[in-house]
Amino acid sequence: MATITYREAVVRALAEEMDRDSDVIFFGEDVGKAGGVFKVTPGLYERFGPARVRDTPISENAIVGAGVGAAVTGLRPVIELMFADFAAVTLDQIVNQAAKMRYMSGGQIKVPLTIRAAQGGGAGFASQHSQCCETWFMHAPGLKVVVPSNPADVLGLLKSAIRDDNPVVFLEHKVQYTEKGEVPDHTEHVVPLGVANIVRRGDAVTIVATQRMIGVAQQAADELSGEGITCEIIDPRTLVPLDMATIIRSVQKTGHLVTVEEAVHAGGWGSEVATRVTDEAIWSLEGPVVRVTLGAGIIPFSEPLEHHLIPHKARVIAAVKRTLAV
């Protein structure tokens, strides 16, 4: 085991997969010679050369489209969109083209494309560089959506995403880039898409959270354990496919569900989890499903406002107490 950062896990996964498969190429804005604006991908250009690691013009449509076309014709491209918010300028290529081409072609085509982007708030980047965008992509069948929360999962899930024959949107949380964690030393640490991770065991309540909200849930769980309330924390790791079986098993045990999302309330992934639980396990529920979200929030610049808006420990504790009615 080695301890590496979330950021280092990204470049390690890329390097390992590029070593393993010469069809893997990587491109995006300033990702090559400069190593990326978040300094996530240094060294790849030097190691794999200008044919396989390319800097692009500022052309998100052209970047994603080139990824789609390359994927359709036999490469296994990984592209970077820098800030996930910029997916909005190329939503057509992602949602109408990458996601639907296999279906519209009656299965003639596959699109083994990985789209990496950094999302999330907490770093003072304000409204257009801080959103969590996962639900945009959950609404486009054909895509897979990955939201890793720690270095080992970044490594293992990115390797799976690259090997997957479907278009995968791989969303890294930019505030987590400096977080450290242990990862195996070997080069076959592959985490399958669609398998949730039970981060913490408990009996009183099931908390489903992703990315940075796992840490927030942990803080809440630490404090609640002092009051004798033990929380089970589940990290779905991928939102498409979504491992409902693990979540439902947990709810059947605890009888209570809280979701913690760094995203807008309406149509958030927590709504999907909540309705699936009510559909498949309503008789196990002993209290309301409570969702902790941004509400109808837009990430502000002001630091106190930003920290107020993004779910934090006190709000998770309040949510747990609400479902438990204590």
Next chain:
Amino acid sequence: MSEPLSAAMRQQMLQRMIEIREIEGRIQELFLENVIRGTTHLCDGQEAVSVGMAAVVDAAHGDTVTCTYRGHGHALALGLTMRSMVAEMMGKVSGCCKGKGGSMHLTDMPNGLIGTFAVVGAGLPVTNGAALTAQTKGTGALALGIFGDGTPNIGAWHEAVNLAAVWKLPSIFLCENNLYGEYSPYADTAPVENVADRACAYGIPGVIVDGQDAEAVYAAVKTAADRARAGDGPTLIEAKTYRYRGHSRTDPAAYRPEGELDAWLQRDPINILAARMIADGQITQAAVDGLKAQAATDAQAAIDWALAQPHPPLDAVHEDIWV
């Protein structure tokens, strides 16, 4: 014009154009009878672009094409069978896309057709991706993207042409300037006289070609193909052409000035090639008429076959979403 094509190639182009003309007419009838639902975008009048382009594309060596929803002619020229295409338009399981795509979304990978894209401009970034595969793997293949005269106004077009130029991709951007984008005349939406004029902004050749002359289209695409395969980058080709019918469905094209259609009918791509071949002693008028009769028979057979095909099983609605 460069050297004339062989009699065999000319014959094939002529025959294909006649087939395309015939089936498009039948498709319009089937649409009006509600046998084909949704919408259609027919290409009558533009057949020379399809066959000139297709004569250069070598799918067996990895060449690929993207085009627009006005793609029936291109698909047939590349080698899709009438049966498979008509069945697709009827939503039948035997269609090339198992009935999931329809008139606007034809994909035929064995013949190099990645797709007929129905979002304006969307196929061109994808064309670059196919060119990127060719460049990265050194296959010598090219990727050709076809679009209309209204398309350079959308950002995806600019991004794609720019990226292809910067990376010297083996891409070819082939414009079918049929004078209208939907109901708007070209000049109302574009600030330059020719689409090809835009090429200078990207430092690539911009070529104007007579889109009613299949051999001229072939020659222009061939030159661009040689350039692409040699690693010299993309070319923008503008084929000046005309669609005989309205934009789609039942559009009567009332926005066209009187006499415009008649003037273009004087320069019909089928007649131009047929007359040239007759003058060169390569075909007789009787043989041309024979090709037309054969195309009508073939179209009817394809329609009868497609009508007899089953719809997809309902379970198929959720198939082919993920691998």
